[in-house]
Amino acid sequence: MNDLINIFLKHTFELNINWLLCIHFILVTYFIGVIISVRRPVGVAFAWIFIVMTFPVFGISLYVLIGERPVGRKLTRKITRMNREYSEVTEGMRIKYASDRQQLPIESRSFSLLAESNNGTPVVAGNKVDLHTNSLQILQLFIDEINQAKESLHLEFYIWALGGDADRVGEAMIAAAKRGVACRVLLDSLGSKDWFKSKWPARFRNAGIEVTEALPIQIGRFQFRRADLRLHRKIFIIDNAIVWTGSMNLVDPRTFKQDSGVGEWVDAMVRVEGPVASQFELTFSFDWSVDNPRITHFNNQRAPAAPNEGGVIAQELASGPVYRDDILYQVMISAIIDAREELTITTPYFGPDDGLMQALMGTARRGVRVTLIAPKLNDSKLVAWSSRSYYADLLNSGVHIAEFHGGLLHTKSLLVDKKTAIFGSVNFDQRSLRLNFEISLIVYNKDFCSKLETLIESYLAQSNYVDPKVWSKRPRWQHYLENAAHLTSPLL
Structure with missing residues (x-):
């Protein structure tokens, strides 16, 4: 009797092993096919194949998380649809400002064409661009801009950190919304995770400020969307006429990441007045439409371009996966x-x-x-x-x-x-x-x-x-x- 049980157990064990080997072979073969279906550097492809073959569970999981650049099927369809609608606006810009390129030196004209290719925005003349380099002064200037705003305030940042003068910016936004200024805030889900967990989102919404969380991390959807794609832009637009952009997040350097042991973060921003501000407004409108689940089509209000303010020729350059792939690299x-x-x-x-x-x-x-x-x-x-x-x-x-x-x-x-x-x-x-x-x-x-x-x-x-x-x-x-x-x- 014991011999029969041992034979049965041995047979069952061998059968399970064979099934596991078969499943392993099918999964590895499938993912190797997925890896080579996308043309990528040979070294990168072989590295992924090695990882998947050597550590199938870990390797396949890692590849699903970060192996490709998908933003998810649903979001990709939405971006593609809205990009067609968005292209009508950018084409109008390229026609309207075509003559401004002639003001550039010959050697810069082809460079500007590359930057506007694949549905980008053109060079425009008549801008005033000021460079600001003190973070605390920049935050105070943000507050001053908010206090003087008459129509709209649009903020799009990777990080809004809690504490210090960044909170004062939030209080100014609430006051602006209460006096009738239309306010929209778009923040990255991961970069601003502490802000989203705080009291601020509820306070903003109670004051009438629209808040949208960009690229939220959803457990269980990693197989459909790469988890580490982030909205890294820094854009602050006042009344569709003034724009701030640069490297600085909405953070007070005196309180931000003080435990990292690297000292205060050193940033710079530019304040721009002039027609190029409308290009940033367009990008914000596109991002807002894409990341807001209630919006199904891109319907830019086509706000009139800001009047000429100076003699600077400038051009906005927006980039991202699916949206203008590889133009920034080029x-x-x-x-x-x-x-x-x-x-x-x-x-x-x-x-x-x-x-x-x-x-x-x-x-x-x-x-x-x-x-x-x-x-x-x-x-x-x-x-x-x-x-x-x-x-x-x-x-x-x-x-x-x-x-x-x-x-x-x-x-x-x-x-x-x-x-x-x-x-x-x-x-x-x-x-x-x-x-x-x-x-x-x-x-x-x-x-x-x-x-x-x-x-x-x-x-x-x-x-x-x-x-x-x-x-x-x-x-x-x-x-x-x-x-x-x-x-x-x-x-x-």
């Missing part, structure tokens, strides 16, 4: 290659791919002075180690690397030959260039670029250049640690 590559004398990049997070690295190294080797300014201390150790894995190749190519020690340098800018600037929310990493919804202002104006250069010089005064000889002699364990962290760079 613009960055083009800006680097177009540099003839000087190229300066400020970024808190540095994680380029091979294409950007080759562009930077090639630009330095043909005699352009290329300078990268990044914070010495970072709020993410993994990002810091990964960033430094690129240093040796950059230094050997002649790129100058300066590490800022006056806090966490959060300003994101690219200055080309002191006459063209890209300024906004974009980090020089693959997350900003491939995954996040980002916003930038391209400024074709030497006076503004001169002001940005002055700001950059102030950063350099608080920085130390990395010495190539000293860097080459760093401990071997640091080299291995940096290269190990580099393997995670596509995910950071």
Whole structure:
């Protein structure tokens, strides 16, 4: 009897093992097919295939979470539908402002065309652009703008942090809504998670302020939408005529992330008056329509463009997955290659791919002075180690690397030959260039670029250049640690 039981158990065990192996084979084969169905860098594809084959449960779960760039089938359909409706407005802009491009130098015209391609917005003349560099003063100016607003206030940010003067901005918004100003607030679900858990959403809604949570993280829907796609834009629009944009979230640097050990965050913003403000209003309207589940079609009110306020030619550059895929990446590559004398990049997070690295190294080797300014201390150790894995190749190519020690340098800018600037929310990493919804202002104006250069010089005064000889002699364990962290760079 015992022999029969043992034979039965052995047979059952072998049968279960065979079934498990069969299921394993089917799942792995299926996901390998999914991986190769999308054309991606060969190294990335083989890395995913290796992970899925070696650690099927972990690998498949990881691939479902972050392996591709989907925003979800339902949201993709909505974006596609609204993008067709949105294109009617942008086409009208391109026709209306077509002559403004002729005011640009010949070498800048093709660059502006790239930035407006794939349903983007054109260069427009007649703007006034002011650079602001003190975060507390910027928050006070936000409050002043809110107090003076007559018609509408539209805010779109990645983070609204609790505490300090950021709360004063919230109180001013409530007061504005009570006096009849139409207020809308669009915040990223993850970046502003503490704000959404606080009393502020209820207070805003009770005051008549419309609040929408962008890209909410929903457990159980990861198989349909990548979990780490974020709304990273920073946009504040007053009366459809004035716009603020740049690197700064709605945070008070005196209270924000004070336990991270990196000091206060250092940011910069621009205040823009003029026709380009309507481009930011258009982007806000599009994002609001996409992220608000009650809206099914994009129905922009076509607010009249703000009147000319100055002599600056500028252009908004909005980007994101599904929405204008890879245009931002192509613009960055083009800006680097177009540099003839000087190229300066400020970024808190540095994680380029091979294409950007080759562009930077090639630009330095043909005699352009290329300078990268990044914070010495970072709020993410993994990002810091990964960033430094690129240093040796950059230094050997002649790129100058300066590490800022006056806090966490959060300003994101690219200055080309002191006459063209890209300024906004974009980090020089693959997350900003491939995954996040980002916003930038391209400024074709030497006076503004001169002001940005002055700001950059102030950063350099608080920085130390990395010495190539000293860097080459760093401990071997640091080299291995940096290269190990580099393997995670596509995910950071």
